[in-house]
Amino acid sequence: MFKIEASLYRKLITKLVFVFILISIIFRYYNHALLHQLLEPTIFETGMDYTYWLYQILNIDDLIVRNYNIALLFDVALFTCCVINIFLTRQRLFIFIFSILYGIYFLSYNSFVAHHTGPMDGILLITFVFWFKQYKDFKLFWEALRYFTISMLVAAFVWKVFIMNSLFNYEQAEAIVKNNLALYLFQNPSTFFANIVYFFLNNKILLQIGYSFTIVLQGLMCIGYFTKKYDWLLFCFTIIFHVSTYFFVDVCFFELWVLNFTFMNEAAINKLQFKLEKLRSHLKNAKINHSKII
């Protein structure tokens, strides 16, 4: 019932995406951020987000997050389901289950951290792509997600340039860096990185140029609305953008890179698959030759 059309592209994309998600889950485990590691938290914030209201009304927090054993079972299920999806790429049942589990994790963590964080947004949305049975539906959804990735950064550009005009605020970069790195610099005043920050704070013009450059990168993402020829460039832009915010804004958005897979078109993936097959056969031949010699 849950078998899908065979397609190499889809198979590889599914594998790549779920390997990435698995890394993200391990990263969250290391960070004591899986549900059982939250140790039955107390205060939470729903804000004016009606999806979080629904989450609270359905009592999911009491059923799962505030019960250590259930939370542990939940995390095991989340991890297992992700691993299964790496190997059984044709079984949509586990993809459905994973999407629901990840949705619950997303709402739970964001509620109890008292802040609706952005890094997991990409993973939340990307798994829905694999719900579709027909290859054409999958392809169209995948393309829609590519436009979403572009729009996300273009929207950030529009907010900074046209709505809030912060790009033209000379103090913007300095204010963000000083505000976000104050605790780090207070606790770690003599590290190598602290010295780099001091250098930039003493050369504010460089800081502002860097800030403006990253905003321009966000704006340049709109190229993707008109052509797919430069997708490799857009792929690099998002990496550069998030690496720079990692260091200078002290925010870790690497999980959003899962959306970068939407910039890898069929030709690029097939090329990768071809190289992998070649490497595999090469290794196989080498093994046969080696056993013949022995």
Add this chain to the structure above:
Amino acid sequence: MFNNLFFVKVFKHNKFLFILFLGFTLGSLFFNYKTVETTPFFVWGMYSAKETVPQSHKIIVVKYNNSKMLCMPHTYQEPMSMMVYFTLNYYTDILQNNNKDYLQRNLESNYYIKYPFIKKFGAKLYTNPNEVANYLPWLKKYIASIVNEPVTNFDVYQCQVKYNVQQHVELLNAKKLYHY
């Protein structure tokens, strides 16, 4: 020419997907216009508000087991550092507002009057006083798990710091907010 447009392609192939994508696009535009994030209609306006450099900054410092400073220096430790500092900020906000979070105030002064049916489940949407009272014991457990050692006590300080001429951070004063 128009046949190559994404929405035209989707419309021709699958009407359900067309409605889904169009709804998502319109929803995203609407909630961005309203500047109210409603998952999955995300608002990507972070760090877009104009900021000025203040004379001093307020930071939260946590010390545990009498003198050890809680230090999570790497940005990749964000999920757990947020769990400590963001919840502490939120807890402080609640205490400063007579044990009420801002949603409760908003519901009571606005939503309950306009939409009385929300009263039925309203209390489930915000942190109640009992949960507020259990916060510090929970934080002690959580700190113990991240530092991987038993924590007997901890103190939370609100420190006022400033950047000096060399751009180094200097402590101006520190006020103890909580002890547990």
